[in-house]
Structure formats: structure tokens, C-alpha cells
Amino acid sequence: MNTVAPVKISFKQQMLQAREDAIIRAVNQLLAEKGFEAMTVDEVAAQVGIAKASLYKHFPSKEDLAAAAMAHLMGQAQAFLDTVPLALSPLDKLRTVVRWTMGLKLGGEMPSLPSQNSTLRATLMGNRAYMDGLVDVSDRLGGWIEAAQAQGAINPRLPAIAVLYTLYARACDPVLEFLKMSELHTDEEIIELVLSTCFDGLNAR
Amino acid sequence: MNTVAPVKISFKQQMLQAREDAIIRAVNQLLAEKGFEAMTVDEVAAQVGIAKASLYKHFPSKEDLAAAAMAHLMGQAQAFLDTVPLALSPLDKLRTVVRWTMGLKLGGEMPSLPSQNSTLRATLMGNRAYMDGLVDVSDRLGGWIEAAQAQGAINPRLPAIAVLYTLYARACDPVLEFLKMSELHTDEEIIELVLSTCFDGLNAR
DNA sequence: GTCTATATAGCGATAGAC
DNA sequence: GTCTATCGCTATATAGAC
Numbered sequence A, B: 001m002n003t004v005a006p007v008k009i010s011f012k013q014q015m016l017q018a019r020e021d022a023i024i025r026a027v028n029q030l031l032a033e034k035g036f037e038a039m040t041v042d043e044v045a046a047q048v049g050i051a052k053a054s055l056y057k058h059f060p061s062k063e064d065l066a067a068a069a070m071a072h073l074m075g076q077a078q079a080f081l082d083t084v085p086l087a088l089s090p091l092d093k094l095r096t097v098v099r100w101t102m103g104l105k106l107g108g109e110m111p112s113l114p115s116q117n118s119t120l121r122a123t124l125m126g127n128r129a130y131m132d133g134l135v136d137v138s139d140r141l142g143g144w145i146e147a148a149q150a151q152g153a154i155n156p157r158l159p160a161i162a163v164l165y166t167l168y169a170r171a172c173d174p175v176l177e178f179l180k181m182s183e184l185h186t187d188e189e190i191i192e193l194v195l196s197t198c199f200d201g202l203n204a205r
Numbered sequence C: 001g002t003c004t005a006t007a008t009a010g011c012g013a014t015a016g017a018c
Numbered sequence D: 001g002t003c004t005a006t007c008g009c010t011a012t013a014t015a016g017a018c
Helices: A004-039 A039-050 A052-058 A061-082 A090-106 A118-126 A128-150 A160-172 A174-182 A187-199 B005-038 B041-048 B052-058 B060-082 B090-106 B118-125 B129-148 B160-172 B176-180 B187-199
Strands: none
Touching: A004 A039, A004 A061, A004 B005, A039 A052, A039 A061, A052 B118, A061 A090, A061 A118, A061 A128, A061 B160, A090 A160, A090 A174, A090 A187, A090 B090, A118 A128, A118 B052, A128 A160, A160 A187, A160 B052, A160 B176, A174 A187, A174 B160, B005 B041, B005 B052, B005 B060, B041 B052, B041 B060, B060 B090, B060 B118, B060 B129, B090 B129, B090 B160, B090 B176, B090 B187, B118 B129, B129 B160, B160 B187
């Protein structure tokens, strides 16, 4: 008698999950397009094709919408890290990840949040999925950074945390969009250019 | 008979200028603290100590307030460029300027604007003082960049415009505030750290 | 859970007296 | 030019029917 119920529940949950996935995709795109402050909940609802009040049944606030999008992004990052070839050197692993984040940014799929909004920060830090993902990603990148420094591939005199921040910052680097606006280079050229300035620096070698 | 009038006019203009300077200082600080969207005109008026309606007698919109602050920043930048020792190499001149911008940022004096807001962009581009300052600063930095590349100090294979954007981006680099929040380094150490990653890159040399 | 309709509040901008 | 008071709009969030 309880052989059917799990299926019905699972189906309902699948519908719920699909709806929430659609919401998160819309939020992700709008966050990438206009940023958190300029994104309105009405736009999100319109893009998903549901009423605004329905949105609030899924997520209790605009901040939680953004946090869910960031948690989703962390999940994507974790999945990408799993695909990075083990055979690569730690340095090349890091370069691969940074290439991926810059590709997302140039493709308009990288949500951007203001680092100054305090209520948003509180919601983010209260989101377990996001925080767990962030810690996992940071740990794995941190391991590669330390390995690359031990090999002498990355400057060992730089604090590992500074290297990590520098790599994260490439995901929201305004140089990417400025170069894209100039329309002088393809996305791939822009990525290799910024990757070069990031790892090799501006100075001649 | 016209020996007094100019003085009275000049005095009035001085008062006006002083008032507008106070406004711009307030806008600059609030823009650095909270960004354009989070800054409210009421806060600006309160900080200056005048009524909001009085603000609108000086500047016709919130966007114009921000543009005036950016124009003031460009004036500061031009003044700083004048103080850079001629004896320095082009590379060291650039490093000096970037150090200065990062010091402003860490000191909470670097106004930050969203690069996506279209009406703000329009107001900025319609502000002659800002645009003229930006062009002048960019020209002078561009000259130093090309000289440094000709000397082989800066990688000649990088487009000069990409180098310019990369230097500008240090003024709003989130790595600065993240390192400051970690409270592991002094402002000077942070500046030298980011300066090193910018010019020397992450890779070991 | 989804909808329509509405409450509530904050903000940019203005009216009008002085 | 400065003030007080207010308009008009937009945006987050909610009430209540279905």
C-alpha cells in the first residue's frame, strides 16, 4: 500500500524541482544581465511565466532568490571541477577553471552580486547549499594552489589566499566586458589575453 | 565703479563652489561606501546638512551627482599625474599611479559606479569635465604604456588598450577589500601584493 | 500552489512659501 | 537658494479567493 505513494510524491517533487530550476535559470540570467539591485522580482516572475506571489511560495525573499542562484552556480562549479583531467599539472588545472569562469562571464551566465549589501551577505551565509559548495570549491582550488606553489609553478611568496581571491576575481573582471565591448577580439582571444595578464603579469618576461 | 562688483560675484561664487565641493565630498564618500544604487539623495543631503530640494538646485539628478563626483576624481587623477617624477621609467610611472588608485580604494575614497546602468552612462558621457578628464588621463597613461612596451618593460604583445583596462580595473579590484577584510595584512602590504600579481603575475619567475 | 489585487514603504523629484 | 511638505512611481512583500 505504500508502493504507490513514493512515486506520486517523487513526481510532485520533480514538478516542484523543475519549476524551481526554471526560476533559478531566470534569476541567473537576470543577475548576469543587470545585477542584483536592478533585477526586479516582477521580471523574474514574468520570465518564468508565473505570478509574483507564486515565486514567494518557493523563495521567501529576493535575497533568497539570489542565494539559490549562487548555490546553483556552486553546484556547477563542483561538477566542473570533477571533469578537470587528473593528468594536468596543478597550474594547468587552475588555468582550466579560470578559463571556464571567464567563459561563463563572457557568455552572460555569470551572476553578479554587490559585495557591499549586508542583508544579501547574511542570506548568502545562511544558505547551507551555497556555503558548503563554496567551502568545497575553495578547498579544492586551495589544494591545487599549494601544490603549484610547492612545484615552483606559482610564486611561493604569494599567500595562497591572495592567489585564491585573484582567481575568483577573474569571474567578475570588468576587463572582460570592456574588451568585449571594444569588439576587437573574439571571446576566446579575450580569455587568453586576461589569462595571460593574470598568470604572466603585464611585465615582459 | 566696477572694482567692487567682481569681488562680490567672486565671493558668491566661492560660497557656491564651497557648497558644491562639500556636496561632492559627501557623494564621493557615499559612493565609495555603498555604491550608486544604495546611495540615496536623502543621505547626501543629510550628510551635507542641507535640504534635499537645495541639492536639486545644484545638480538636476542623482546621476548628475555621481557624474560630478567622477569628474572631481578625474581632476584629482590629473593633478596626481602632474606630480609623478619625470625621472621615473614609464613602467615605474604606471606603478606609481596604480599604487595611488589602490590607496584611494583601500582608504574608502574611491567612488564605485555600476557599469551596467544605461541612464548613468548617458549622464557620464554628457559630462564634459568628466569626459575631458578621462580622455586626458587615458592619453597620458597610454603614452607611458606604449613607452614601456617599446622599452620591453611591459609585454609588447599585449594590446595597449588591454593594459590600460587592466590598470584601471585595479581601482575597483575586489581582491583589495577581501584582503583587507581578512585583516592579515596592512594596507601597504595589500597594495604591494596586488601590484605584484598585476605586473609580475601569479606564476613564479 | 497559483492567481488577482493590494498593502506598505522608500526613493527620486517637485511645488510653493520665504 | 533654502526650506517644508508632498507628489508620483516603483518595488518588495502579502492577503485572500480558488
